[in-house]
Amino acid sequence: MKIKAKACGEFAPVYPVIVPVVTVPLAERSYPIFIGDGLLSSLGRRCAALKLGSRCAVITDRNVAPLYAKKAMASLVAAGFNPSLITGPAGETSKSVTMVESCYDQLAKHRLERSSFIVALGGGVVGDLAGFVAATYLRGVAFVQVPTTLLSQVDSSVGGKVGVNLKAGKNLVGAFYQPRLVLCDLGTLKTLPKREFRAGLAEVIKYGIIYDAALFARLEKDLPKLLAGHQASLASVVARCCEIKAEVVCQDETETGLRAILNFGHTIGHAIENTCGYGKYLHGEAISIGQVAAAKLSAEVVGLSDKEVDRITQLFVRAGLPIQIKLSATQRQKLMAAMLLDKKVSAGMVKFVLAKKIGLVEPGHKINPKLIEDVLRVESPIRASIVNRKS
C-alpha cells in the first residue's frame, strides 16, 4: 500500500494555509499525522474533533514544559477541555516503571475517566512513556501525540509502539497502542538543541537505507538545508518519513514480519544505550553507530557494496553523528550480553536487519557474535577503508 501525504486546507490565520496530512490506515484505528509550522495552537480544536470527554492530561518533561506547555494547555482550555499537566524529569532515565506509576497516581488524582485522553507533549521518551500510561490506565484511554523533536516526529510518535525501560534493557516493557492523532509542529524544532536535531537525522537516514533510495539521495543533496532548519525541506522530509513508517506499520502492526526492518541498526544501538547507561548516548547517536555497524555486517553477509557502505558512513558523518564506539574488552562483553536481552532474540540468536543495497533491506539474519564484535572494533579489520572518526 502506497501512502501519500495530502494537503489539508487551513483557514485560521495563525496556521499555515496548507498542512500535509499523512494517514496511518489501520481500519477503525486509523489516524492522521498533521505536519506543519505552528500546529501546536490547533491542538485543542483537533482534539475536539475526536469527540472525547472533557478531562485530559498533558504529559511532558521539564525541558519541554517551559517552552510549550502553556500553549498546549491554553489551546485545550480554549476548546473546552479540562486539562491537567504532568511534568516529569527529562531524559531516557524517566522512561521507567517508577515514572509510569507516578503518572498513574496523578491521573487518578485528576479523576481521568475512560472517555478522557492523554496528550504526550515532548520527544520520544515522553511519547513512549505517556503512550504506555494511556495504553494501561483504566485498561486504555485515548492518546494524542505532539512530538517536539525530529526523532519523535519521524519515528516514535507514529506506529503505536509505546513502553518503558527496565534496568535489564531498553523498551522491555510496553504495548502496541495507536494514538488517535499525531501533531508534528515543525516550529518546535527551532528550539531543539542541535545535538538532538542531528540525532533525529539518524532515523531520517534510516528510512532512506531501509526503504527509499531516492530519499537517501535527496538527503545527500539537501542535508545542508535540513541542518539550517529550512522549513519546506523539513516538511517534505518529515512527511516522507511518516509515509514510509505508515506504509510499514499498516502492513505489520505488531511486528510479526516486515516491521522488523524499522529496527535496522537498533539491535546494536539499544545495546550501546543499555551498556553505557541510558542518557549518555542519545538514541539517534547510538543507532547511528548501530547502522554503520549493520552496514559493515551487510557487506560481509549479504554483499552490500563497499561504495554504499561508504555512502552510508559519509552521510552519518556529514550529519554530525558518531559512527564508532571505543570499548574496553569488558565493555564489549557487556554489550554482547545486552544484545542477547534484545526483544528480537529468538532461541538465543540475535537477528539482524541487513541491507542488500541502499533502499532494500532484509530482516531475520542470524549473525555470529564473533562477527558483531569484529565490526564494532574501532580498528575494525572489516571495511577498514571507511572514515575513521572518533565518536
Place this chain on the structure above:
Amino acid sequence: MKIKAKACGEFAPVYPVIVPVVTVPLAERSYPIFIGDGLLSSLGRRCAALKLGSRCAVITDRNVAPLYAKKAMASLVAAGFNPSLITGPAGETSKSVTMVESCYDQLAKHRLERSSFIVALGGGVVGDLAGFVAATYLRGVAFVQVPTTLLSQVDSSVGGKVGVNLKAGKNLVGAFYQPRLVLCDLGTLKTLPKREFRAGLAEVIKYGIIYDAALFARLEKDLPKLLAGHQASLASVVARCCEIKAEVVCQDETETGLRAILNFGHTIGHAIENTCGYGKYLHGEAISIGQVAAAKLSAEVVGLSDKEVDRITQLFVRAGLPIQIKLSATQRQKLMAAMLLDKKVSAGMVKFVLAKKIGLVEPGHKINPKLIEDVLRVESPIRASIVNRKS
C-alpha cells in the same frame, strides 16, 4: 451466541476420562477452558500443544506455591519446557505496580523471549497480576491461566481482563489480554480455605442473577452439595459459569456494552475493598454486599420484586457471605468518594447494573448518590424486610 461445554476424551490414566471444555470464541484469539479434577498434571502437555518457545515462567504466590508449584513445574519440565518460578506474597496487596516491576526484572533475568510464555498459577490476584505482566512484557508474551480458586475459575481467569490496583482504587491499571489456555483443576479447590470457597460462590450466584434464572434456582437447590465439595455438581456449575462468561465476553470483548453486566454488585464492592484497605474483605465478600445493595437499588429503580430481593439476599446468607457493612459517617463518605473513582464513572455519575428480575439485568443506570447511601445503611429504610444479618 450460545456456548455449550463439550466433552473432551482423555486417555492418560491420571486424568479423568471426560473433561468438559468450554471454548471462548474470539476468532484468532479463541481459547479453550478445560474443567476437571487433576488437570494440573496435564499442564505441560497442553502448553506443548500451543507450539510456544521452551522458556517460560510460572507466577504464583506463597499460599499456592507449597501446594502446587512443584507439580506445575514438573509437568512443564516433563513436556520439554525450561520453566522458572516466580513466587510473590499472597493477597490483594500484591496486585501492585511494585510487584509487576519485580516480575519484569525476574523475567529479564530468566531471559524470557517473545516466544516464551507465562503461567499464572493461583487465584484471581495471581491471574490478574501475571496476565498484566504477560500483556506488557516485551509488548506481550503468551499466557496460560491455571486458576486454583473457585472465584478465579468461574470469573477472573476467563475473559482477558488483567491488571493491578493503585492506592487510589482497584484495577485502575490493566489491559484486555486473552490467555491462550485456561486449566481449571477442580482438585485444587479441595485445599482452598472455606472462606475463599464461599467468596467464589458470590461470583457464581452473580451469573444466576445477571444471566440465568435456571442456574440461580439450581444454586438454591444444590448449594449444600457445592458447599460439601461434590465434584460433579462443581464441574457442572463451573462449566455453566464459564459458558456464560464466554458468551458475554465474545459479544463485547472490551466492555463497550453488554460486558458491563458482569459488574453487577462490583461498583459498591470495589469501593468497599478500597475503603477498607485491600485484603480485609475478600473480593467475593465485598461484591456479596455490593450485590445485595444493587438488588435493593434495583427494587427502587427498576421494580425488582421484594420476593426476588429476598431470594437473592437469602442465597448469599446461605452461602455464608456478608450482605451488609456497618460504616461510620466518615467511612460512608470515603466509600462514596471511592465510588467516583470507579472506571465505570462517566461525567462524574456512577453507573449501575440493575436487575429487573433474576436472570435479567440492565447496565448503565445513573443513580443518585443519596439513594446509594440509603441502601448501604445497616438499618436501611429501604427494603427493611430483608434478613438483617451482622456482617
